[in-house]
Each structure stands twice: as C-alpha cells, then as structure tokens.
Amino acid sequence: MTDSTAAERVVIVGGSSGMGLALATALVEQGAEVVIAGRSADRLADAERSLPAGPGKLRSIVADIASESDIERLFGETGLIDHVVTTAVDVEGVYQPIASFDLTLARKTLDAKLIGPALLAKHARITPGGSLTFTSGIAAYRPGPGSSIVAAANGALASLAYALAVEMGPTRVNVVSPGWIDTPIWDTIAGAAKTERHQQLADRLPVGRIGQPAEVAAAMLAVMRNPFITGTVLHVDGGQRLV
Ligand SMILES: NC(=O)c1ccc[n+]([C@@H]2O[C@H](COP(=O)([O-])OP(=O)(O)OC[C@H]3O[C@@H](n4cnc5c(N)ncnc54)[C@H](OP(=O)(O)O)[C@@H]3O)[C@@H](O)[C@H]2O)c1
Numbered sequence: 001m002t003d004s005t006a007a008e009r010v011v012i013v014g015g016s017s018g019m020g021l022a023l024a025t026a027l028v029e030q031g032a033e034v035v036i037a038g039r040s041a042d043r044l045a046d047a048e049r050s051l052p053a054g055p056g057k058l059r060s061i062v063a064d065i066a067s068e069s070d071i072e073r074l075f076g077e078t079g080l081i082d083h084v085v086t087t088a089v090d091v092e093g094v095y096q097p098i099a100s101f102d103l104t105l106a107r108k109t110l111d112a113k114l115i116g117p118a119l120l121a122k123h124a125r126i127t128p129g130g131s132l133t134f135t136s137g138i139a140a141y142r143p144g145p146g147s148s149i150v151a152a153a154n155g156a157l158a159s160l161a162y163a164l165a166v167e168m169g170p171t172r173v174n175v176v177s178p179g180w181i182d183t184p185i186w187d188t189i190a191g192a193a194k195t196e197r198h199q200q201l202a203d204r205l206p207v208g209r210i211g212q213p214a215e216v217a218a219a220m221l222a223v224m225r226n227p228f229i230t231g232t233v234l235h236v237d238g239g240q241r242l243v
Helices: 016-030 041-050 068-078 103-123 148-168 187-190 191-204 213-225
Strands: 011-015 035-038 057-062 079-084 126-135 172-178 232-238
Touching: 011 068, 016 035, 016 057, 016 079, 035 041, 035 068, 041 057, 041 187, 057 068, 057 213, 068 103, 079 103, 079 213, 126 148, 126 213, 148 172, 148 213, 172 213, 187 191, 187 213, 187 232, 213 232
Parallel strands: 011 035, 011 079, 035 057, 079 126, 126 172, 172 232
Antiparallel strands: none
C-alpha cells in the first residue's frame, strides 16, 4: 500500500460464499473497503446482508471471472486497489471419471480457476507492493479418482502464480491451497454424503478435523499483507498432503 493509514481496498471474486465470504467478513471487521464479486446478484445480496456492519465498507459487483468484459468492467468500477483475491469456481458435474470427461464442464472449471486469474492479473490496477492471491486446492497434491480436471487446474495455477510473480513485481502473486474446508461447495460435491465424507477424512488428518473458511481467510490475509511473500503456495490443509 502507498499510505499505511488508508483503509485497505480489496476485491474478492467469489466473495459471496465460503472462503471468499469469510475473508470479506474479516476484512470488513478490520475496517477495509471490500468489493465482493460473483455471478449471482441474489447470492451477493445475501452475502451483504450476512456481513457485520462496519467499520469497513462493502459493496458488490456482479461479474463472471471467465468473462473478460466483466473483469474489465469490474476494475473500471473499483479503480486502484491494494489486493485482489479469487476463490471462484463452480464444480457442478466436473468430478467425473475420465471416461465421462465432458469438454464443456472441464472448460468451465479451467476458465474459472486458471484463465480467470490471468484476466484479473491483466486488468486489475494494483498499488505498488499490493497483491494477487489465487485459490488452488488439495486435489493438485492428493488427487482422488474423478478429480483430474480440478487437480490439473489447481496444479497449473501454482505455475501461473510463479510466472506472474516474476513478471508483475513489485505486485506480489501467491496461491493459497486449501484442504477440505466446510463450505457450501460440499453440497455440490457430496450432497447428502457430505457429513460422512468429512468425518472419514477428519479421522485420518493429523489435526483430527476438516477446516473452517475463516482459517483459510486468515492464511489469505497473511500472504496478502506480508510484503516479502511472493510466488508462494501456502497450504492450509490440516496435514492432508501427508496422509
Ligand atoms: N471447500 C473445500 O473443501 C475446497 C477444497 C479445496 C479447494 N477449494 C477451492 O477453494 C475455492 C473456494 O471454494 P469454496 O468452498 O469457498 O466455494 P463456494 O462456497 O462454492 O464459493 C464459490 C464462490 O465463487 C463464486 N463463483 C463461482 N464461479 C464463478 C465465476 N465464474 N465467476 C465469479 N464468481 C464465481 C460463487 O458465486 P456465484 O456462484 O454466484 O458465481 C461463490 O461466491 C475454490 O477455488 C475451490 O476449488 C475448496
């Protein structure tokens, strides 16, 4: 940031749910000026209603991370900012064995997780020393059957961040890689089996439980704000890569 007394200005694409919403909540509580973006105006409005009042300011902008015109418009409306974070993904239908590979669904996932972050890097106007933070995930490191497209997107996202960190300095570019975190995405991934699957993993993890969105948000705040962290993947997975 240029002025340490000014409120942080942060854009969170995916800020209407899960980890992005947890990050928005923490930032508003700390006095930041936050813009949350996502595809659904209703979901954004629900998120705004759920957030605490001040001391920070929150507004929402409808934007699809996979649309270049949406991303240009988003940053046209926000102006200069300090930090950009994306947690955006829609995994509906994409966890499939490769025999059921669906090109449209695969491209939707890759657009949101990999191409979208490149669009953010292209269009965001970030103050010197500010940051971009992308969200990958454990599928890159401990893939299960049916997770090949998500694994590939998450793995490639780290390489995108390394390359952008070199190209965009002093803007810093990092990735946070969550393990299993209890967010609404699990209603799509596992449906009624969600609690059982979470318990099965919790029993194996060194920390004995799955994660909470606020724990990922805390890691995002750490990489955003530490001026010497760039080109890094920070794992927030309760030790899942080790078991
Ligand atoms: N939860 C886990 O266990 C877990 C584990 C590993 C990795 N991750 C990764 O962590 C990230 C966050 O996951 P989460 O669990 O917080 O998910 P979530 O609760 O489902 O939230 C996803 C957010 O992304 C937005 N979004 C989806 N597609 C978008 C698009 N094309 N453009 C703009 N916004 C879009 C959604 O809003 P709209 O639908 O309204 O657009 C929503 O706000 C994801 O990248 C996910 O792959 C999650």
